[in-house]
Amino acid sequence: MKKKLLHTPEGVRDIYGRECRRKNAVEEALKHVLELYGYQEIETPSFEFFDIFNSDTGTVSSREMYKFFDRNNNTLVLRPDMTPSIARSVAKYYYDCEFPLRLSYKGNTFRNNQSYHGKLAEKTELGAELINDDSPEADAECIVIMIDSFLAAGLSDFQVVIGQAEFFKGIMDDLDLSEADKAQIHEYIDNKNALGMEMFLDDLALPDDSRNLLLEYHELYGDVTMLDHAGSLTKNVRCLCAIDRLKEVYQVICRYGYERYISFDLSMVNYFDYYTGIIFSGYTYGTGDAIGKGGRYDNLLMQFGKNAPACGFTILIDDLLSALSRQNISLSRKERGYLLLVSSPEDNEAAISLLSDFRKGGRKTEWMTMAGDKKIEDYVAFAASQGADRICSLIGGTVTVRDPEGKILESCSLEEFRRKN
Numbered sequence: 082m083k084k085k086l087l088h089t090p091e092g093v094r095d096i097y098g099r100e101c102r103r104k105n106a107v108e109e110a111l112k113h114v115l116e117l118y119g120y121q122e123i124e125t126p127s128f129e130f131f132d133i134f135n136s137d138t139g140t141v142s143s144r145e146m147y148k149f150f151d152r153n154n155n156t157l158v159l160r161p162d163m164t165p166s167i168a169r170s171v172a173k174y175y176y177d178c179e180f181p182l183r184l185s186y187k188g189n190t191f192r193n194n195q196s197y198h199g200k201l202a203e204k205t206e207l208g209a210e211l212i213n214d215d216s217p218e219a220d221a222e223c224i225v226i227m228i229d230s231f232l233a234a235g236l237s238d239f240q241v242v243i244g245q246a247e248f249f250k251g252i253m254d255d256l257d258l259s260e261a262d263k264a265q266i267h268e269y270i271d272n273k274n275a276l277g278m279e280m281f282l283d284d285l286a287l288p289d290d291s292r293n294l295l296l297e298y299h300e301l302y303g304d305v306t307m308l309d310h311a312g313s314l315t316k317n318v319r320c321l322c323a324i325d326r327l328k329e330v331y332q333v334i335c336r337y338g339y340e341r342y343i344s345f346d347l348s349m350v351n352y353f354d355y356y357t358g359i360i361f362s363g364y365t366y367g368t369g370d371a372i373g374k375g376g377r378y379d380n381l382l383m384q385f386g387k388n389a390p391a392c393g394f395t396i397l398i399d400d401l402l403s404a405l406s407r408q409n410i411s412l413s414r415k416e417r418g419y420l421l422l423v424s425s426p427e428d429n430e431a432a433i434s435l436l437s438d439f440r441k442g443g444r445k446t447e448w449m450t451m452a453g454d455k456k457i458e459d460y461v462a463f464a465a466s467q468g469a470d471r472i473c474s475l476i477g478g479t480v481t482v483r484d485p486e487g488k489i490l491e492s493c494s495l496e497e498f499r500r501k502n
Contacts, residue, residue: 092202106412110233120185120209125166131156147193159191167210172385182212208395215390220359221333223394228339235410239365244349246356251319271350275299301347355381367407372400419446420464422474461487
């Protein structure tokens with residue numbers, strides 16, 4: 082029984098030691114990017130009322146949520162998605178605000194998947210929402226911040242792929258089909274199943290232009306020149322407006338000088354039903370899925386009583402860390418970690434004085450009294466595993482400094498050491 086208690090449930094895991102330090106370093110770097118763009122942090126509860134995430138909101142399905150009850154028999158859920166929580170908060174605290182609001186967040190989301198396929202049920206997400214701004218510049222800002230975040234984390238080889246929810250909706254407007262047939266077409270597009278699409282369309286009575294567009298849908302990806310080709314395939318006003326919007330956003334991104342990170346894919350369909358316009362995902366090698374996702378959701382806040390356009394994105398921290406690890410990218414941290422060793426309680430007074438010096442100088446410092454059955458090499462190995470880059474021993478008034486490999490860098494009296502450092 083005790084051994085069983087040492088394990089975590091399926092889909093969750095512990096993060097500790099070096100990995101936890103890497104995660105914190107990445108989060109700090111990304112938070113700094115958001116601060117540079119003027120985004121202010123907001124925190125929402127880990128669990129909320131079920132109706133915040135119900136089918137009207139357009140987030141994940143009910144069966145993917147962790148549900149439970151409070152003592153008043155209200156149905157509560159662990160949040161499966163950050164954006165509806167932010168939307169609820171904005172509708173409550175900024176109902177009368179008409180100025181652009183820039184909010185950032187970091188928190189965990191929870192998905193009760195039937196089969197994890199190696200994916201976590203609990204994930205850390207860090208992102209931003211830009212409320213009360215429906216301009217192309219707002220769309221571009223969210224994409225540019227995602228790019229800057231990837232760069233700040235250390236990535237250099239990545240792409241942000243942009244789609245348009247309105248383009249797909251415009252195509253569906255022209256089809257005189259049942260909702261079930263439209264849902265099947267949506268699935269074929271989402272899975273890029275060209276053969277399945279062709280076989281399915283053979284049984285439907287569709288105009289030639291609509292049929293040809295759907296057959297070519299899976300090829301509507303590439304650089305910005307693809308957008309002109311896509312526009313030539315349809316006369317639907319909704320589709321053409323969607324393409325024009327993408328071109329406007331791209332022009333803004335070009336002013337930032339980030340066009341090399343951009344590609345387009347009109348076969349990208351909504352991963353959340355609340356998206357109403359531009360949608361985008363960030364990809365890099367070393368992961369099987371997107372490490373960041375975002376889009377425009379102009380109707381979501383209306384679910385909570387506030388009529389306001391919005392655009393935002395989230396970065397999946399766990400997936401980003403996995404990519405960084407597989408690409409052998411480490412995010413360096415400027416602060417230095419110290420371990421101060423004393424050989425006996427007689428050195429404690431001097432050790433405390435030295436600790437104060439280190440910490441006032443901004444150096445993270447642990448303090449240990451050496452045990453009689455341990456050698457200095459044991460402490461050096463432990464300190465290295467914990468991320469310390471200097472090991473200082475204070476023995477009989479002499480300070481000796483070693484690096485994580487045990488090499489002696491300095492050895493002198495306590496008085497001399499304090500003068501020099």
